[in-house]
Amino acid sequence: MKTLLVIEDDIGIQKQLKWSLPDYELVFAQDRSSALTQLRRYEPEVVTLDLGLPPDPANATEGLACLSEILSLQPNCKVIVITGSNDNDHALKAVALGAYDYYQKPINIDVLNVILTRAFKLSQLETENQALKAAGGTSSDIIGNSDAIMRACRTVEKIAPTEITTLLLGESGTGKEVFARAIHRQSPRVNKPFVAINCASIPENLLESELFGYEKGAFTGANKTTLGKIECANGGTLLLDEIGDMPLSLQAKMLRFLQERVIERVGGRQEIEVDVRVICATHRNLAEMVAVQSFREDLYYRVSEITLAIPPLRQRGHDIIVIAKALLTKFNIEFNSHVQGFSDCAMQAMLQHPWPGNIRELQNKLKSAVILADSKLITADDLGLSNKEMVKTSTLRKVREQAETQAIRQAYTLANGNLSKTSDLLGITRPTLYALIDKYRLHDLRNAEAEI
Numbered sequence: 001m002k003t004l005l006v007i008e009d010d011i012g013i014q015k016q017l018k019w020s021l022p023d024y025e026l027v028f029a030q031d032r033s034s035a036l037t038q039l040r041r042y043e044p045e046v047v048t049l050d051l052g053l054p055p056d057p058a059n060a061t062e063g064l065a066c067l068s069e070i071l072s073l074q075p076n077c078k079v080i081v082i083t084g085s086n087d088n089d090h091a092l093k094a095v096a097l098g099a100y101d102y103y104q105k106p107i108n109i110d111v112l113n114v115i116l117t118r119a120f121k122l123s124q125l126e127t128e129n130q131a132l133k134a135a136g137g138t139s140s141d142i143i144g145n146s147d148a149i150m151r152a153c154r155t156v157e158k159i160a161p162t163e164i165t166t167l168l169l170g171e172s173g174t175g176k177e178v179f180a181r182a183i184h185r186q187s188p189r190v191n192k193p194f195v196a197i198n199c200a201s202i203p204e205n206l207l208e209s210e211l212f213g214y215e216k217g218a219f220t221g222a223n224k225t226t227l228g229k230i231e232c233a234n235g236g237t238l239l240l241d242e243i244g245d246m247p248l249s250l251q252a253k254m255l256r257f258l259q260e261r262v263i264e265r266v267g268g269r270q271e272i273e274v275d276v277r278v279i280c281a282t283h284r285n286l287a288e289m290v291a292v293q294s295f296r297e298d299l300y301y302r303v304s305e306i307t308l309a310i311p312p313l314r315q316r317g318h319d320i321i322v323i324a325k326a327l328l329t330k331f332n333i334e335f336n337s338h339v340q341g342f343s344d345c346a347m348q349a350m351l352q353h354p355w356p357g358n359i360r361e362l363q364n365k366l367k368s369a370v371i372l373a374d375s376k377l378i379t380a381d382d383l384g385l386s387n388k389e390m391v392k393t394s395t396l397r398k399v400r401e402q403a404e405t406q407a408i409r410q411a412y413t414l415a416n417g418n419l420s421k422t423s424d425l426l427g428i429t430r431p432t433l434y435a436l437i438d439k440y441r442l443h444d445l446r447n448a449e450a451e452i
């Protein structure tokens, strides 16, 4: 349900609005300071503001000051000012200051409803437009406009023109390859090849020849000289995906290539110069691997000249919805379906789900939902995110744990990763929130805050 902030000191009008606008979640404020508190707390897209606020309700000064502060805190907020019956001057002044629209008392609910619907619609369009622009600002494949993803995109813009070896860290399915391609696309090497190799998916004995190539006769079956991925990427960019899975035996050869930019094919004696920009990616903790000597320290420092952490989907707030909508459009075209959107429950379920498989998991769930959906809107059931099944088989303790975990994650998302706001939203103190985070092992929430 959409939140509407009503700034109004007349309790009678507050009540009237409460009963006559059942489609919105109404939150109230009666003066400038409580209005700003509510604004920070709920971040409403639309606000109605009575210009005659205390301490000077007969005058519009306080209301206009409140309007300016709202817009400086939340410039995209749609503020509908409400004035006395003949107060055109102040209404126009408010619009000049940035109010979205004005409305003169007495209140006619039908008219107000039309204004509100248009304001929410415009706000939604602006948000979607912003998301598209954000995606287009770097690479059309990186969808999302959360702070975390915008920071990562800015880093991509800075490192793309350089030759620095970048290490992309992130859980499986977070988009490491998408980011690697974005770096390549924004680099001077854009018109040369982008070659990716997944070190985890190729058997150890084949990985060397896949990477470095081989000479004819190097081993049984080597009927002709074959270029490896490194040579194929000459002039362009090579992504070494899952570098943490590269066998120790190959790491020394890789280090030499990275330091000297020369390779020798398997079975060859000739040194071949290559001009390749290298990007590495892994979901593993390479520093820990170095500590237990399963990854060479010198190679670690070589590949991590700069490190870019791609946040997991659960830490990307409303990006979940933005990405889901973009994927829905894509799958509608692919499967010639006409699903229009998501039910409220489906949106809640998506915001609450921890997405261990990240965007790949979201893609899979959406693909089957688009195929399975019986109605115009995708439901939580279509996404396989309904918890009915769990309730049937769970103990009460488990259900409570599940509900508390979901509520914490949801509030955390709504609070954009701010733990103070999260505890406010949940109506608990910050120490209680910390205790629950520890109890349910939601450590990513605390780690994320530490990074902010």
Ligand SMILES: Nc1ncnc2c1ncn2[C@@H]1O[C@H](COP(=O)(O)OP(=O)(O)OP(=O)(O)O)[C@@H](O)[C@H]1O
Pocket: 141, 142, 143, 144, 170, 171, 172, 173, 174, 175, 176, 177, 178, 179, 241, 283, 323, 359, 360, 363
């Ligand atoms: N921001 C994004 N918006 C939309 N789709 C995305 C985004 N990031 C990634 N994807 C899609 O999610 C899927 C997984 O992305 P990708 O393969 O880059 O992840 P990864 O981190 O490299 O995963 P793995 O470690 O398992 O190889 C891909 O299909 C990709 O197109």
